[in-house]
Amino acid sequence: xxxxxxxxxxxxxxxxxxxxxxxxxxxxxxxxxxxxxxxxxxxxxxxxxxxxxxxxxxxxxxxxxxxxxxxxxxxxxxxxxxxxxxxxxxxxxxxxxxxxxxxxxxxxxxxxxxxxxxxxxxxxxxxxxxxxxxxxxxxxxxxxxxxxxxxxxxxxxxxxxxxxxxxxxxxxxxxxxxxxxxxxxxxxxxxxxxxxxxxxxxxxxxxxxxxxxxxxxxxxxxxxxxxxxxxxxxxxxxxxxxxxxxxxxxxxxxxxxxxxxxxxxxxxxxxxxxxxxxxxxxxxxxxxxxxxxxxxxxxxxxxxxxxxxx
Amino acid sequence: xxxxxxxxxxxxxxxxxxxxxxxxxxxxxxxxxxxxxxxxxxxxxxxxxxxxxxxxxxxxxxxxxxxxxxxxxxxxxxxxxxxxxxxxxxxxxxxxxxxxxxxxxxxxxxxxxxxxxxxxxxxxxxxxxxxxxxxxxxxxxxxxxxxxxxxxxxxxxxxxxxxxxxxxxxxxxxxxxxxxxxxxxxxxxxxxxxxxxxxxxxxxxxxxxxxxxxxxxxxxxxxxxxxxxxxxxxxxxxxxxxxxxxxxxxxxxxxxxxxxxxxxxxxxxxxxxxxxxxxxxxxxxxxxxxxxxxxxxxx
Numbered sequence: 144x145x146x147x148x149x150x151x152x153x154x155x156x157x158x159x160x161x162x163x164x165x166x167x168x169x170x171x172x173x174x175x176x177x178x179x180x181x182x183x184x185x186x187x188x189x190x191x192x193x194x195x196x197x198x199x200x201x202x203x204x205x206x207x208x209x210x211x212x213x214x215x216x217x218x219x220x221x222x223x224x225x226x227x228x229x230x231x232x233x234x235x236x237x238x239x240x241x242x243x244x245x246x247x248x249x250x251x252x253x254x255x256x257x258x259x260x261x262x263x264x265x266x267x268x269x270x271x272x273x274x275x276x277x278x279x280x281x282x283x284x285x286x287x288x289x290x291x292x293x294x295x296x297x298x299x300x301x302x303x304x305x306x307x308x309x310x311x312x313x314x315x316x317x318x319x320x321x322x323x324x325x326x327x328x329x330x331x332x333x334x335x336x337x338x339x340x341x342x343x344x345x346x347x348x349x350x351x352x353x354x355x356x357x358x359x360x361x362x363x364x365x366x367x368x369x370x371x372x373x374x375x376x377x378x379x380x381x382x383x384x385x386x387x388x389x390x391x392x393x394x395x396x397x398x399x400x401x402x403x404x405x406x407x408x409x410x411x412x413x414x415x416x417x418x419x420x421x422x423x424x425x426x427x428x429x430x431x432x433x434x435x436x437x438x439x440x441x442x443x444x445x446x447x448x449x450x451x452x453x
Numbered sequence: 454x455x456x457x458x459x460x461x462x463x464x465x466x467x468x469x470x471x472x473x474x475x476x477x478x479x480x481x482x483x484x485x486x487x488x489x490x491x492x493x494x495x496x497x498x499x500x501x502x503x504x505x506x507x508x509x510x511x512x513x514x515x516x517x518x519x520x521x522x523x524x525x526x527x528x529x530x531x532x533x534x535x536x537x538x539x540x541x542x543x544x545x546x547x548x549x550x551x552x553x554x555x556x557x558x559x560x561x562x563x564x565x566x567x568x569x570x571x572x573x574x575x576x577x578x579x580x581x582x583x584x585x586x587x588x589x590x591x592x593x594x595x596x597x598x599x600x601x602x603x604x605x606x607x608x609x610x611x612x613x614x615x616x617x618x619x620x621x622x623x624x625x626x627x628x629x630x631x632x633x634x635x636x637x638x639x640x641x642x643x644x645x646x647x648x649x650x651x652x653x654x655x656x657x658x659x660x661x662x663x664x665x666x667x668x669x670x671x672x673x674x675x676x677x678x679x680x681x682x683x684x685x686x687x688x689x690x691x692x693x694x695x696x697x698x699x700x701x702x703x704x705x706x707x708x709x710x711x712x713x714x715x716x717x718x719x720x721x722x723x724x725x726x727x728x729x730x731x732x733x734x735x736x737x738x739x740x741x742x743x744x745x746x747x748x749x750x751x752x
Contacts, residue, residue, distance in 0.1 A: 157656075161577075164657040168573035169585060171566045172626045176592050179623035183600030183607065190603055248494050251486035261738040262498030268734050268741070269505070270686035272702045273723045276709045277504040280511075280716045286520045288507075324501060325745065332746035339482040381598055384688055393710040407598070414602050415693060427599040434596055 184431070191424035203421070210425035220426065222401055223409040226311065230386075230405065231379035233315035238323050239371060243364075245323065246330035247356060260331075263324035271321070275388040278317045304390060310403040314385050322378075326371050333367040334360060369444050376437050380430065383407035406430050505727065512536075512721035519716045535721040539708070542718060545725065548704035555617055555691075555700055556684035559624040563680045564673045566626035571634025572665045576647060577657070586635065593628035601693055608694055619694045624684060630676055637672040638665060675744070678737045682730055701726045 191210055195203040214220050245263060253259060266274065281288050282303040290300045303313045337360065345355045361368075382405050386397045395412035397404025404412070406426065414423030486494075511519050513532040518525045539545050573579070574586050604623070605614070613619040642665055650660045666673075688702040695703060705726050709719045734741070 160657050162579070165573040165577040165579040165582070168569045168577075168661075169589070169631075172570050172589060172628070172631055173585075175623065175626050176589075176628070179604065179607075180592060180595055180597055180600070183597075183603040184595060186603035186606075187600055190606070245494070245497055248486075248490045248497075250483050251490055252483055253486040253491070253494075257739050257742065259494050259498060260742045261734070262501055263494075264738065264742055264745070265498075265501045265505070265734070268682060268686075268730055268738075269727055270688065270702055270730070272686075272688050272705050272709075273508075273727050274504065276705065276719055276723055277508055279709070280519070280714075280720065281504070281507070283716075286522070286524075288524050291522060291524060320500075320504075324497075328742060328745045335483075335746075342482055377596075381596065383598070388706060388709065391710065391714050393706065410599075411693075414605075420602050420606070424602050427602060431596060431599050 187424045187427050187431075190420055191422075191428050193421045195421035195424070196418055206421070210422045211429070213422065214425050214429065219401060219404075220406070220409060223397075223404045223406045226307075226386075226397065226401075226403055227380060227382065227405040227407075229311050230315050230318070230382060230403070231376065233311055234318040234322075235372065235375045235379055237315075238319035239326060239368070239375065241319070241323050242326035242371070243330055243361075243368075245327035246334055247360065249327065249331050250334045260328065263327055265324070266321045267325040269321075271384045272388060274321055275317055275385050278313070278320070279389055279391065282313045304398060305402075307400075307402040310389065310398060314382075314389055314403055317385055317389070318379070318382065322375065326375070329371060330364060330367060333364050337363045373437060373440065373444070377434055380434055380437070381407050383411060387411070505731075508720040508724045508727075511717055512724050514717065516715065516717045519720075532721075535717055536725065539718055539722050539725065543704055543708055543722075544699075545701075545704055545708075545722065548699045548701045549725070551617060551695075551698065552685055552701040555620050556681050558621050559684040560677045560681045562621075562625040563627055563630045564677045567630030567634045567676065568638070568666060568669050568673060569661060570626070570631045571636075571638050571669075572642075572661050574631070574635040575639040576642060576644070576665070589628055590632050593632075598689065601690060604690075605693060614694055615696045615698050617695070617698065620687070620691050620700070623690075624687075627680070630680065633676055634669065634672065638669060641672070642668045675737060675740050678733050679741070679744075682733050685730060 190203075192205060192207055193203040194206045194209070249256075249260065249263070282290075284290065284300055284302045284304075287303075289303075293301070301309050303309045341359050341363075342355055345359060350358070386403045386405050386408050387393060387395055389403065390396075390398055395404070395408050395416055397408055407430065410423050410426040410430065413419050413426060417423075510525055510528050512535050513528040513530065514525055515529070515531055518529065570589075574582060574589075608614050608619045611619075613622075646664055647660055650664055655663065686702065687700075688706070691700045692703050692706065699707065705719075705722050708722045
């Protein structure tokens, strides 16, 4: 009898183990995501409807849509949005074109293949802080190597931080430098998936290599190109560390005239310099919606292109 | 959403060695690299390496070298003087220690919990498995960076501002890690082995500990090194929440701030902060490249 009970208990425990333990094993992930990922994002929406001062913690007042109304009339917000879009275009377009070209170069039979690929990827593993600091020195007005090199082609020293266009160019260059190699590897992977018989046929028809690149490679890469464009857009909309560190004072205004302040940096300024948590949350949530819209466009575009190819 | 664009988020599963496809046949596609393509690629690689090389040059020269025209182009002999100066100027040793603590704890924890969850998703049968896996992967789309204000309020309520736990705890397990391990364990652990373990009376956790964890070792190493690099390079959240208890990236940004920046000092700091990443990159750069390319094909 005792043995029977013992066995029954063991069987019960074992059933509990097989039924219950899977949930136990995935629980840490969902708990942590809930607490530190999902909750803050939803709570941002709540904070954004309040007048919420960081310094006076605990005191907040429901103000409804007032923060959003203020934001839409805030010239600094629109300035930041314009800067964000400008830096995004200036960094993404050359970056993806260069990546396409580098991928094409890598898509040959090469010696030291792995070393070349790693060399191309190196910028992507160095930290944003390190990269931005080094480039800020290189873009220095008086002793930077960029101005020194430009001097040879007769371009006078540029104060890169001072102007809107020059600061956008410099920041875009830094962003593009860090991401070009990564995108090149993604294009390379897709290029390797293109069936070789297409090129063989083109060879027989006497098409040049340039024609083959334009007529075969690029069209076959279209889904990947759209994918990388949208991913770069999503990343580009959140740029904040590069413009913060590009100003040597590291004040989050993005230059003396806010000439290179991005939306994310504006959010940081309002939250952690002006201590206006409610207003900063409204900015964050707006940016979040913009990103969501881009994500949906991404989904629709890629699906449509996949359909076209069927 | 930067997370999405990150190499580490793209789905990098080390696969068992595959037979090379019949790429090298009579027609010879892809074409052999010409001198011109080697030259262009070497120029690109030189451009990739240059900023790093430049920080080696500057950090091994005396302070006046950075203002020299034409610029110095070869390293000098003052590297150790400058390193000593960095440690004298700021508490860089503390920052390095903090970064090792943060990145080390996050790495160990991510590997452990991701393998555990990956085991459940790949090898155990339970209701809602597929739906929960989809939810877990979808969470990587959430732009965490935009939640920093409530996250800060939360940390202030917990009394964690200024403490390393504010950076460590939110990073203890990642959606990418779970996805990565699910993919790997699905292929690497045969079901028969687990069945045999069950027949021998092993508990589920016993299966994890004695069979799954040893089998996961190659993928765990790659995931661990990726996670370490990511945690080491993290800047924005530590800047916001750690205040004076800086990690190395925050200390580096502090070194670079000010009306006139001492670039010899700053670039020496940059070199010190990048060195651990370079070591990791040398160890696993190949797997990282493979991972990005596989993720792209799948993605």
